[in-house]
Amino acid sequence: MNVDKILAIAGKPGLFELKLQTRSGFLAESLLDGKKITVGMRSNVSLLSEISMYTYSEEKPLVEIMRAIAVKENEGPTSVSHKDDNVQLMAYFKEVLPDYDEDRVYASDIKKLINWYNILQAKGLVSKEEPKIDNAEAIKDTVVEEVAQAEVKPKKAAKKTTKKEE
Structure with a gap:
């Protein structure tokens, strides 16, 4: 996604x-x-990509929550609507993210998330697949290796000027 x-x-x-x-x-x-x-x-x-929701242990990125919804719904639209009553929405969200912080995540947040998920799903932008990071990991490992092997060259000392040179 x-x-x-x-x-x-x-x-x-x-x-x-x-x-x-x-x-x-x-x-x-x-x-x-x-x-x-x-x-x-x-x-x-x-x-x-910068929005997250509160859980009891950490802040969970919205992308991960939407991926969990995609897994639950088999990449289809949600079984509840953002217009359903708050009790249904909170029960549904509890199935998707069991440890969400009920004191800091409001029903309006859940409605917005479900609405956004359904918009993205209709456009084909939802996926239950984890992002492929094999290539990114390989690049990261290469960069770390190159940095470790590079020689650290000391900076040249700045030339001091005397009053005679000025």
């Missing part, structure tokens, strides 16, 4: 895909209706 360019914009329904950055903001396309909008730099914008 790649949500690196998916945005949530405060005051705007649904999700948006970042298309182009401009001097005064950026251009985004709605995933709901495909309309393009310009968003100024003063707007409150969040990347989906």
Whole structure:
């Protein structure tokens, strides 16, 4: 699931895909209706990849929670709607993420998550597959090896100037 360019914009329904950055903001396309909008730099914008939810042990990234929903629903739409009552939504979310912090995760957060998941699922952006990091791990290992093998060269001492040279 790649949500690196998916945005949530405060005051705007649904999700948006970042298309182009401009001097005064950026251009985004709605995933709901495909309309393009310009968003100024003063707007409150969040990347989906940067959002997380509270659990009793840690903060869980939204991407991992959506992956858990995709596994539960076999990459299909959720069995509950974001318009269902709070009791149903919280029971459903408890099945997906059993250790979520019930004091800090509100029903409105769960509604938003389910709505966002269904939008992404309709666009085919949902996957239950773990991201392939084999290549990234290999690159990381290579870089670490190169750094370890590189010689550390001391910096040259700065030339001191005397009053006669000035």
